[in-house]
Amino acid sequence: MKNWLILVAGTAVLALLPLSGDNYLLRLATIAAMYVVLAQSWNFIGGLAGYPSFATAGFFGLGAYTSAILMSMGVPLLISWAAAGLSAVLLSAFIGGAILHLRGHYFAIASLVTVEVLREVVNTTPDLTGGGMGLNLPIMRMSVAEHAMFFYYSMLALACACMACAIVVHKSKLGFGLRCIQQNEDAANILGINTYFYKTAGFAFSAVFAGIAGAIYASWVHYIEPPDVFDILLSVKPLVMVLLGGLGTIFGPVIGAFMLLALEEVVWRNFLTLHAAALGVVIVALVLFMPNGLLSVTREKFGFRAKKGSPEVKP
C-alpha cells in the first residue's frame, strides 16, 4: 500500500512539471522517465532473477525500429507503439528460449551478442530499415511546446505503468519465484518452481517496457540510426542505475535513474570529451565501495535491518 501511495504522489508531482514552462527541464524529465523505465525493466531480470542481461539495448532498438517502420507505412502512433512492445516480447521469448538456460558470464555474453546481431541485421538491410543511413520518422503537426508536453506525458505514463507492474510483480508469486531463482536456482527447481517459465516471464517483462520506450524515443527524436538505438551503453546504464539505487528493490531503480541523469548532466556540461571516462569512474567507485546500492547504505546507516527476502550482493 505504501508503495502505491509513493507512486501516486510522485507521479502527481511530476505531472505538474510542465507548469514551469521550461522546455529544457521538460526534456530532462522525459529522459529521466525513460531511464526509470529502462532501469526498472532491467530490474525484472537482473535484479530479481539475478541474470546479468545486456539485452536492454536490443529491446529498445527493436522497439524503435518496429514503430518507425510501421509509422512510415502510415500506421497510427499508438498502434505502432503497442506493436513495438509486442515485438520486444516476441524477441525476448525467442532469444530467452535459446539463452536463458545459460548462467553467469555465458548469459551476459549471449545477451550482449544479441544486441550486436540485431544492429548488424539492421545495418545490412537498408531496403527496410535505411541501414547505416538511419530512418526518418514522419514529423508530427504540433507546436514545439505541445510536442515536448506530449512526449513527456507519454514517457511518464509508461514509467508509471512500468512501476505499477513492478509493484505487482514484487508482491506476486512471480516475484517470489524470481528471487528464489536468484538465491539458488537448482533448489528453486526442486521445490517445484517452473524456473524456465519464471525466467522467461521475467525476461518478457524486462522486454516489453524497454521496447515501448524505444518506440516513444524514436517518435520523439524523429530520426534513428543503428549506433544510436542499439548503443551498448543503453544496456549498461540501466544496470548502473539499478546498482546505484539498490538491486531488486522497487524504488531503487528510480533513485538510481535520477542520480545517473544528474551526474550525466554535470559531466556533459563540464567535461564533454571525458564523459565516458567519468561514467567509468562512477561505475568503479560504485562497485568497490557500495555494491548494494544507496538504499542499502542508508538502511545500514539508520540501523534498519534489510527487509526479509530482499536480495543482497555479497562483495
Add this chain to the structure above:
Amino acid sequence: MIYFQVLANGLILGGLYACVAVGFSLVWGVLNVINILHGTFVVLGAYIAYFGYVHLGIHPFLSIFIAGGLLYGIGYVIQAGLVNRVVAAPVLITLTLTFGLDLILNNSMIVAFSADYRQVNLANPLPALMLGPVFLPGDRVAAMILAFLLTALLWRVLRDSRIGRAIVAVRMDREAASLMGVDVGRINAVTFGIGALMAGAAGALLSIIYPISPITAPIYLGKAFIVCVIGGLGSVPGAMIGGLALGIVESFGAYWFGPEHALTLSFLLLLVLLFVRPGGILGKKGYE
C-alpha cells in the same frame, strides 16, 4: 582453387585471433572474471608498436616485448589494486567493474591519441610467398608464426614453470591452492598481467595488418569471446583451435556472403554454439 587462398587467409587470421583470445581465456578460466578491458589492451599494444615504429624505428615485431612488458605491469597493478577486492563477488560485479575500467582507459586513449585510424606502413616489408596458386603476404605470415610461438610459449609456461603450475592450481581449486602455500592474490595479479601481456603482444602483431583506433577495441573483445566459446575455457589448445576455426569461418563467410556480413556470421555462430554446446568444443576443467 580460390578456396585454398581463402583457407590460407583464414588460417593467418585465425592464428592471430588465437593469440588475441588466449589471454582473455586464461583470465576468464582462472579468475572467473570477464575482462572487458581486453580489447582496449590489444589496441594499446598496437599503439605502442605504432609509436615505437614511427618515432624510434623499432620494428613492430620487436615491440612485442615492450608492449607485452608494459601491459603486464598495467594488468598486474589493476588486478592487485582493484579487481582483487571483488574477485569472489558475483559475475555482475566483476563484469561491471572491468566495464567501468574499460570506459576510463578507452576514453583516455581517445583523448590522448584521437579516434583517427592510424596504420603502420613498413618501409621494408618481407617479400610475399607464392605457394602454387596461393599468395601469402610475408609480413602477415611472419605475424601469424610469431602469434603461434607466443601462444605455444604460454602453454609451456603453464605446464612446466613453477608459477604456471601455481596458476593451474588456483584455477582448479582456490582454497586448496591457498592451503598448499600459494599466494592466491599474487597469482591472480600475475594471471591478469599475463592476460594483458598476451593482449599487448597480439596488438603489436596486429598493428602491421589492421588500422589502429580505440574504437576498434570492442571488435577484438568480441572475437576473444567467440574464440573462447568455440574452443572452451579449458585450454590453450582450445583457444588455438577456436581461433583457427573462427578465422576460417570468417574468411569463407566473407567470400560467400560478402565481407560486410562476416561479423554477423561469427556472432550468429557464437549464439548457435552457446545454444548447443556452452562448454565449447574442447571444454574441460583445469587450465593447461
